[in-house]
Amino acid sequence: MSGATVEQLSETELIRWVEGLLDDPAHRENPLLEPLGRLCELSRAQQTRMERLISISDGFHRISRDDHESLAERYDRHLRRMEKMARISDRYQNSLRELSVALKEAALKDPLTGLGNRRYLIERMQEEAERASRQEKPFSLGILDVDRFKSVNDRFGHEGGDRLLCDIAAAIRGSLRQYDLCGRWGGEEFLIIFPETAAGDAVGMAERIRTAIRAMSPAVPLPGDSAEGLRITASLGVSTHRPGECYDETLNRADAALFRAKSEGRDQVRQG
Amino acid sequence: MIELDIQGTSSTPIVTTEWEAGVLRMSGDSYPENSFEFFGDIIGWVERYLKESDRPLRLELRLAYMNTSSVRAMLDIFDLLEEAHGGGREVRVDWYYDPRNERVASLADEFREDCTFPFLITPDPVAS
Numbered sequence: 287m288s289g290a291t292v293e294q295l296s297e298t299e300l301i302r303w304v305e306g307l308l309d310d311p312a313h314r315e316n317p318l319l320e321p322l323g324r325l326c327e328l329s330r331a332q333q334t335r336m337e338r339l340i341s342i343s344d345g346f347h348r349i350s351r352d353d354h355e356s357l358a359e360r361y362d363r364h365l366r367r368m369e370k371m372a373r374i375s376d377r378y379q380n381s382l383r384e385l386s387v388a389l390k391e392a393a394l395k396d397p398l399t400g401l402g403n404r405r406y407l408i409e410r411m412q413e414e415a416e417r418a419s420r421q422e423k424p425f426s427l428g429i430l431d432v433d434r435f436k437s438v439n440d441r442f443g444h445e446g447g448d449r450l451l452c453d454i455a456a457a458i459r460g461s462l463r464q465y466d467l468c469g470r471w472g473g474e475e476f477l478i479i480f481p482e483t484a485a486g487d488a489v490g491m492a493e494r495i496r497t498a499i500r501a502m503s504p505a506v507p508l509p510g511d512s513a514e515g516l517r518i519t520a521s522l523g524v525s526t527h528r529p530g531e532c533y534d535e536t537l538n539r540a541d542a543a544l545f546r547a548k549s550e551g552r553d554q555v556r557q558g
Numbered sequence: 559m560i561e562l563d564i565q566g567t568s569s570t571p572i573v574t575t576e577w578e579a580g581v582l583r584m585s586g587d588s589y590p591e592n593s594f595e596f597f598g599d600i601i602g603w604v605e606r607y608l609k610e611s612d613r614p615l616r617l618e619l620r621l622a623y624m625n626t627s628s629v630r631a632m633l634d635i636f637d638l639l640e641e642a643h644g645g646g647r648e649v650r651v652d653w654y655y656d657p658r659n660e661r662v663a664s665l666a667d668e669f670r671e672d673c674t675f676p677f678l679i680t681p682d683p684v685a686s
Contacts, residue, residue: 367633374668375626381661382623 297333301326333497334461370393374479397466398448399455402469407477410467411533414481418527426488428478429540430458430495433519433552435474441516447474451520454499467493477537485526492555519553562603571597571621575603585620586593587651597631604638614648615639629663629682636673643675650675653684673677 307313307321394406402410414425425514432438432454439447451474458468458476467479478495480488499520527536530547543558550556562582566572571586582604588594607615617639624632626684639649651673663679670677 370668370671371629371633373624374629374665376666377623377661377668469637529592 298460299328300330318533328493336459375513396470399452399470401455401459401476402467404469404471405470406466407469407479408533410469410479411537415527415531415533415536417481419529421482422481422529424484424527424529425485426485426524427536428480428488428492428495428522428524428555429471429544430476430478430492430522431498431544431548432474433521433548435516438516438518453502454518457498457502458495461495462491477532479528483526485524488524488526489557492524494518496553496555521547521552522555523547523558524555525558559607562599564599572602575607577607577611580607580611580615581618582607582615583618583620587623587626588621589623590628593625593631593654597628598658601631601634601638604635605673608638608642608647612647614650615642615653616649619649619651619653619655619666622656622659632669636669638675639675652676655679655681657681683684 290407299324304322304326306320308326313319315380332518354432365531394402394409396403406548411427417423418425432450435447435450438450442450455468455470455472462468462478465481469477471477478491480491483491496519499518502518523540523542523546525536525543527533539558543556546558547554547556561577562575564570564573566586569587570590571584571588574583575581576606584600604615621632631672636651637657639651645648651670653666653669655666663681666679670679
């Protein structure tokens, strides 16, 4: 080995070179022999120590990396699970929302005739009363009661009566303008709301409905009475909203007018 | 041997078990106020059954509506089943739905995703 290449020698080779020189009997008397020998030992001990240190440090590093991987894996699994949970939960929520819409609709509908029910009519009347006072355009109400309905029930039973109510509902609906509203107020009473309609036009509309119901009979197919038929008529009370009035005051006047129509012979329209 | 016999309420399902037959039944809606507490007993039963017995386990479900924490608890239960199934245990889920409510079937199908054990979703002959 030449001195010129010392820098390129590895640590192991350098030690081996020095050890070779130490063992050479030619240098036995050299005063550097002992200190150099100790230096060599020290260097070997340091190297072993360094290797152990690196190996321990690598070990810790590996543990930390493994931990990190399993954490990432667990995180991914939780994330997938969370997404699944949210997806399922959203679908449950959607079906609840749709159910709530369906219930709301059902809550405002008369199940027999399919028309709006009393609750629906009250809400609409409140709206119309508010709108009338804002825009100063009156609305009118028509309350309709089927004449001698009890005798239909007595003769044809409740089933016959129910069918008649459905036919009357259809006749009313068929006579209305597109923006008029109607519903079943209860029993054999129907309520019609004429938005933005003054008294004169409302009476005209009420007459149209009364005529339609009259024309309907005896076409109403009632069981066991096909030959005779039963003349079905209705009485109506009409009223028009007055400024500042609450909807139930308007309704009371229509009711009073209906009472007059009844007591003055039925099958007629009266205005209150 | 322990058995569960939980009376249903409007917000919690009926839960019954048959340790000997290896059956857990749940039916009704599930949105308990404290779902951790409610499902704790059920999860506990499943864990105990899987540990102390070596017979098959069958879940018979007739669940309709579930809130989020109930969905989570059911996923936990299915995880237990999946783990047992991985260990060679015979487990299965039979999910019966009211044929008038097909939505429940597709929701059950969402639950079934990722499960490798037998998971049947079928219209309930009792409901219709």
